[in-house]
Amino acid sequence: MDLPRIAPMLATPGRLPPAPVDERWAYEVKYDGQRAVVCLPGDGTVRLRSRSGADISAAYPDLAPLGAALGNTAAVLDGEIVAFDDSGRSDFERLQSRMGLAGTPAKAARMARTVPAHLVLFDVLFLGADPLMPLPYTERRAALESLGLTGTHWSTPAFIAGHGERALEATRAAGLEGLIAKRLDSGYEPGVRSRAWIKIRHVRTADVVVGGWLPGHGRLSDLPGALLLGERQDGELRHIGNVGTGWSDRERHALAGLLHAAASADCPFTPPPAVPGARWVLPRLVGEVAYATRTRAGLLRQPSWHRLRPDLTPDDLG
Incomplete structure (x- = not known):
């Protein structure tokens, strides 16, 4: 089926939500990679679009098998393409060797063997013919998790509701970049840098x-x-x-x-x-x-x- 082209929702830099409203927020690990809107038409293909809307599918042939993961169910997903270091942390410097290769598929295929890409999925915008963007975050996440998208080159990491201070300290201790805080009742706002999503980096x-x-x-x-x-x-x-x-x-x-x-x-x-x-x-x-x-x-x-x-x-x- 034809799927709409959707600009990704963006997070606003900031601090943890205040303690009195902490339980109204979800917390996800912030990954250091390339943002991607993932279009799965249900015909076994996958199209990856960057934040600017450019088609970057050919740069990541190792993500092509995702096209068949949902069978004939169409979907539009939101995620981040990353390359992990030896400690399992996202490493933007490693990923840079994979970026910009959409026009050179042979080189992209060679690089895929030495620097594998991994797609971290964190939202679903369309499922079948149904737009999910007006739904609150909790319902979209439940729909995403029900798809069971876990494999060698893609995953759907968990989030936690509340406990923002503990989550931030855990990411600091693990040497990760930080957190994305997302309001549990928030809809998806395409192309908007929204206060409903807050990115908190460790400085x-x-x-x-x-x-x-x-x-x-x-x-x-x-x-x-x-x-x-x-x-x-x-x-x-x-x-x-x-x-x-x-x-x-x-x-x-x-x-x-x-x-x-x-x-x-x-x-x-x-x-x-x-x-x-x-x-x-x-x-x-x-x-x-x-x-x-x-x-x-x-x-x-x-x-x-x-x-x-x-x-x-x-x-x-x-």
Whole structure:
């Protein structure tokens, strides 16, 4: 049957719901992967669409057998495509080797053998000819779980109702990214970033040495658009990424004064990073950044400037 194209509902970044209403919320593990709306027409095929609506089915041939999992029952599902590391955690860096291969099916097939994809399912939007989006979360989840979609390359992880603090602590202890809180009575809002879904990430912080900067654009050309960050490793300053968000205009101007005063003709990083247009500084400024995770190469993912640390020197960081 013909199935509608549906934009996924999006979560709003935030904090755990207050304790008095905790029991009105469901909590799911937050996975770090590629969002996918899954169309199963009931003819044995499967079509995967990204958040933008692009057809990414050919990039994931290992998920093609899902098309026959429901027989001739048509469905539209919502989920996240992930690649697991050796500890069973979703690893976005591993998944990146699978993304963007929809136009090269031969390469996608080769990569599927070395980096298998897994589809985490967490909602059902259509089942047969019936739209389920107006139904509350609890009824949609019951319908999803009744499908029994568990296999080598896909699963329907459990959720818990209430106990948000305990769930958040459990994901922190397990080294997971965080939680998605979903209001039990909420309908599915296609394409909407809704307060009925809240994503709560565990925030990691690091003390870093500033080794350079990139100018901003236009009227900000004399101010930092991004800082080049480093950590001391084996007596050398290693580049661990760049940060370009998190500061106020006042902080940006204060940082500009410090950077100009510390200007240097020499790159302080070993090895020098390939960052065209970088301006180097003496590695004497220490700051604190928040970030989501690190890549296997040690680079910070999604860093955000938190504050300058005038109480620390690079020698304090080892």
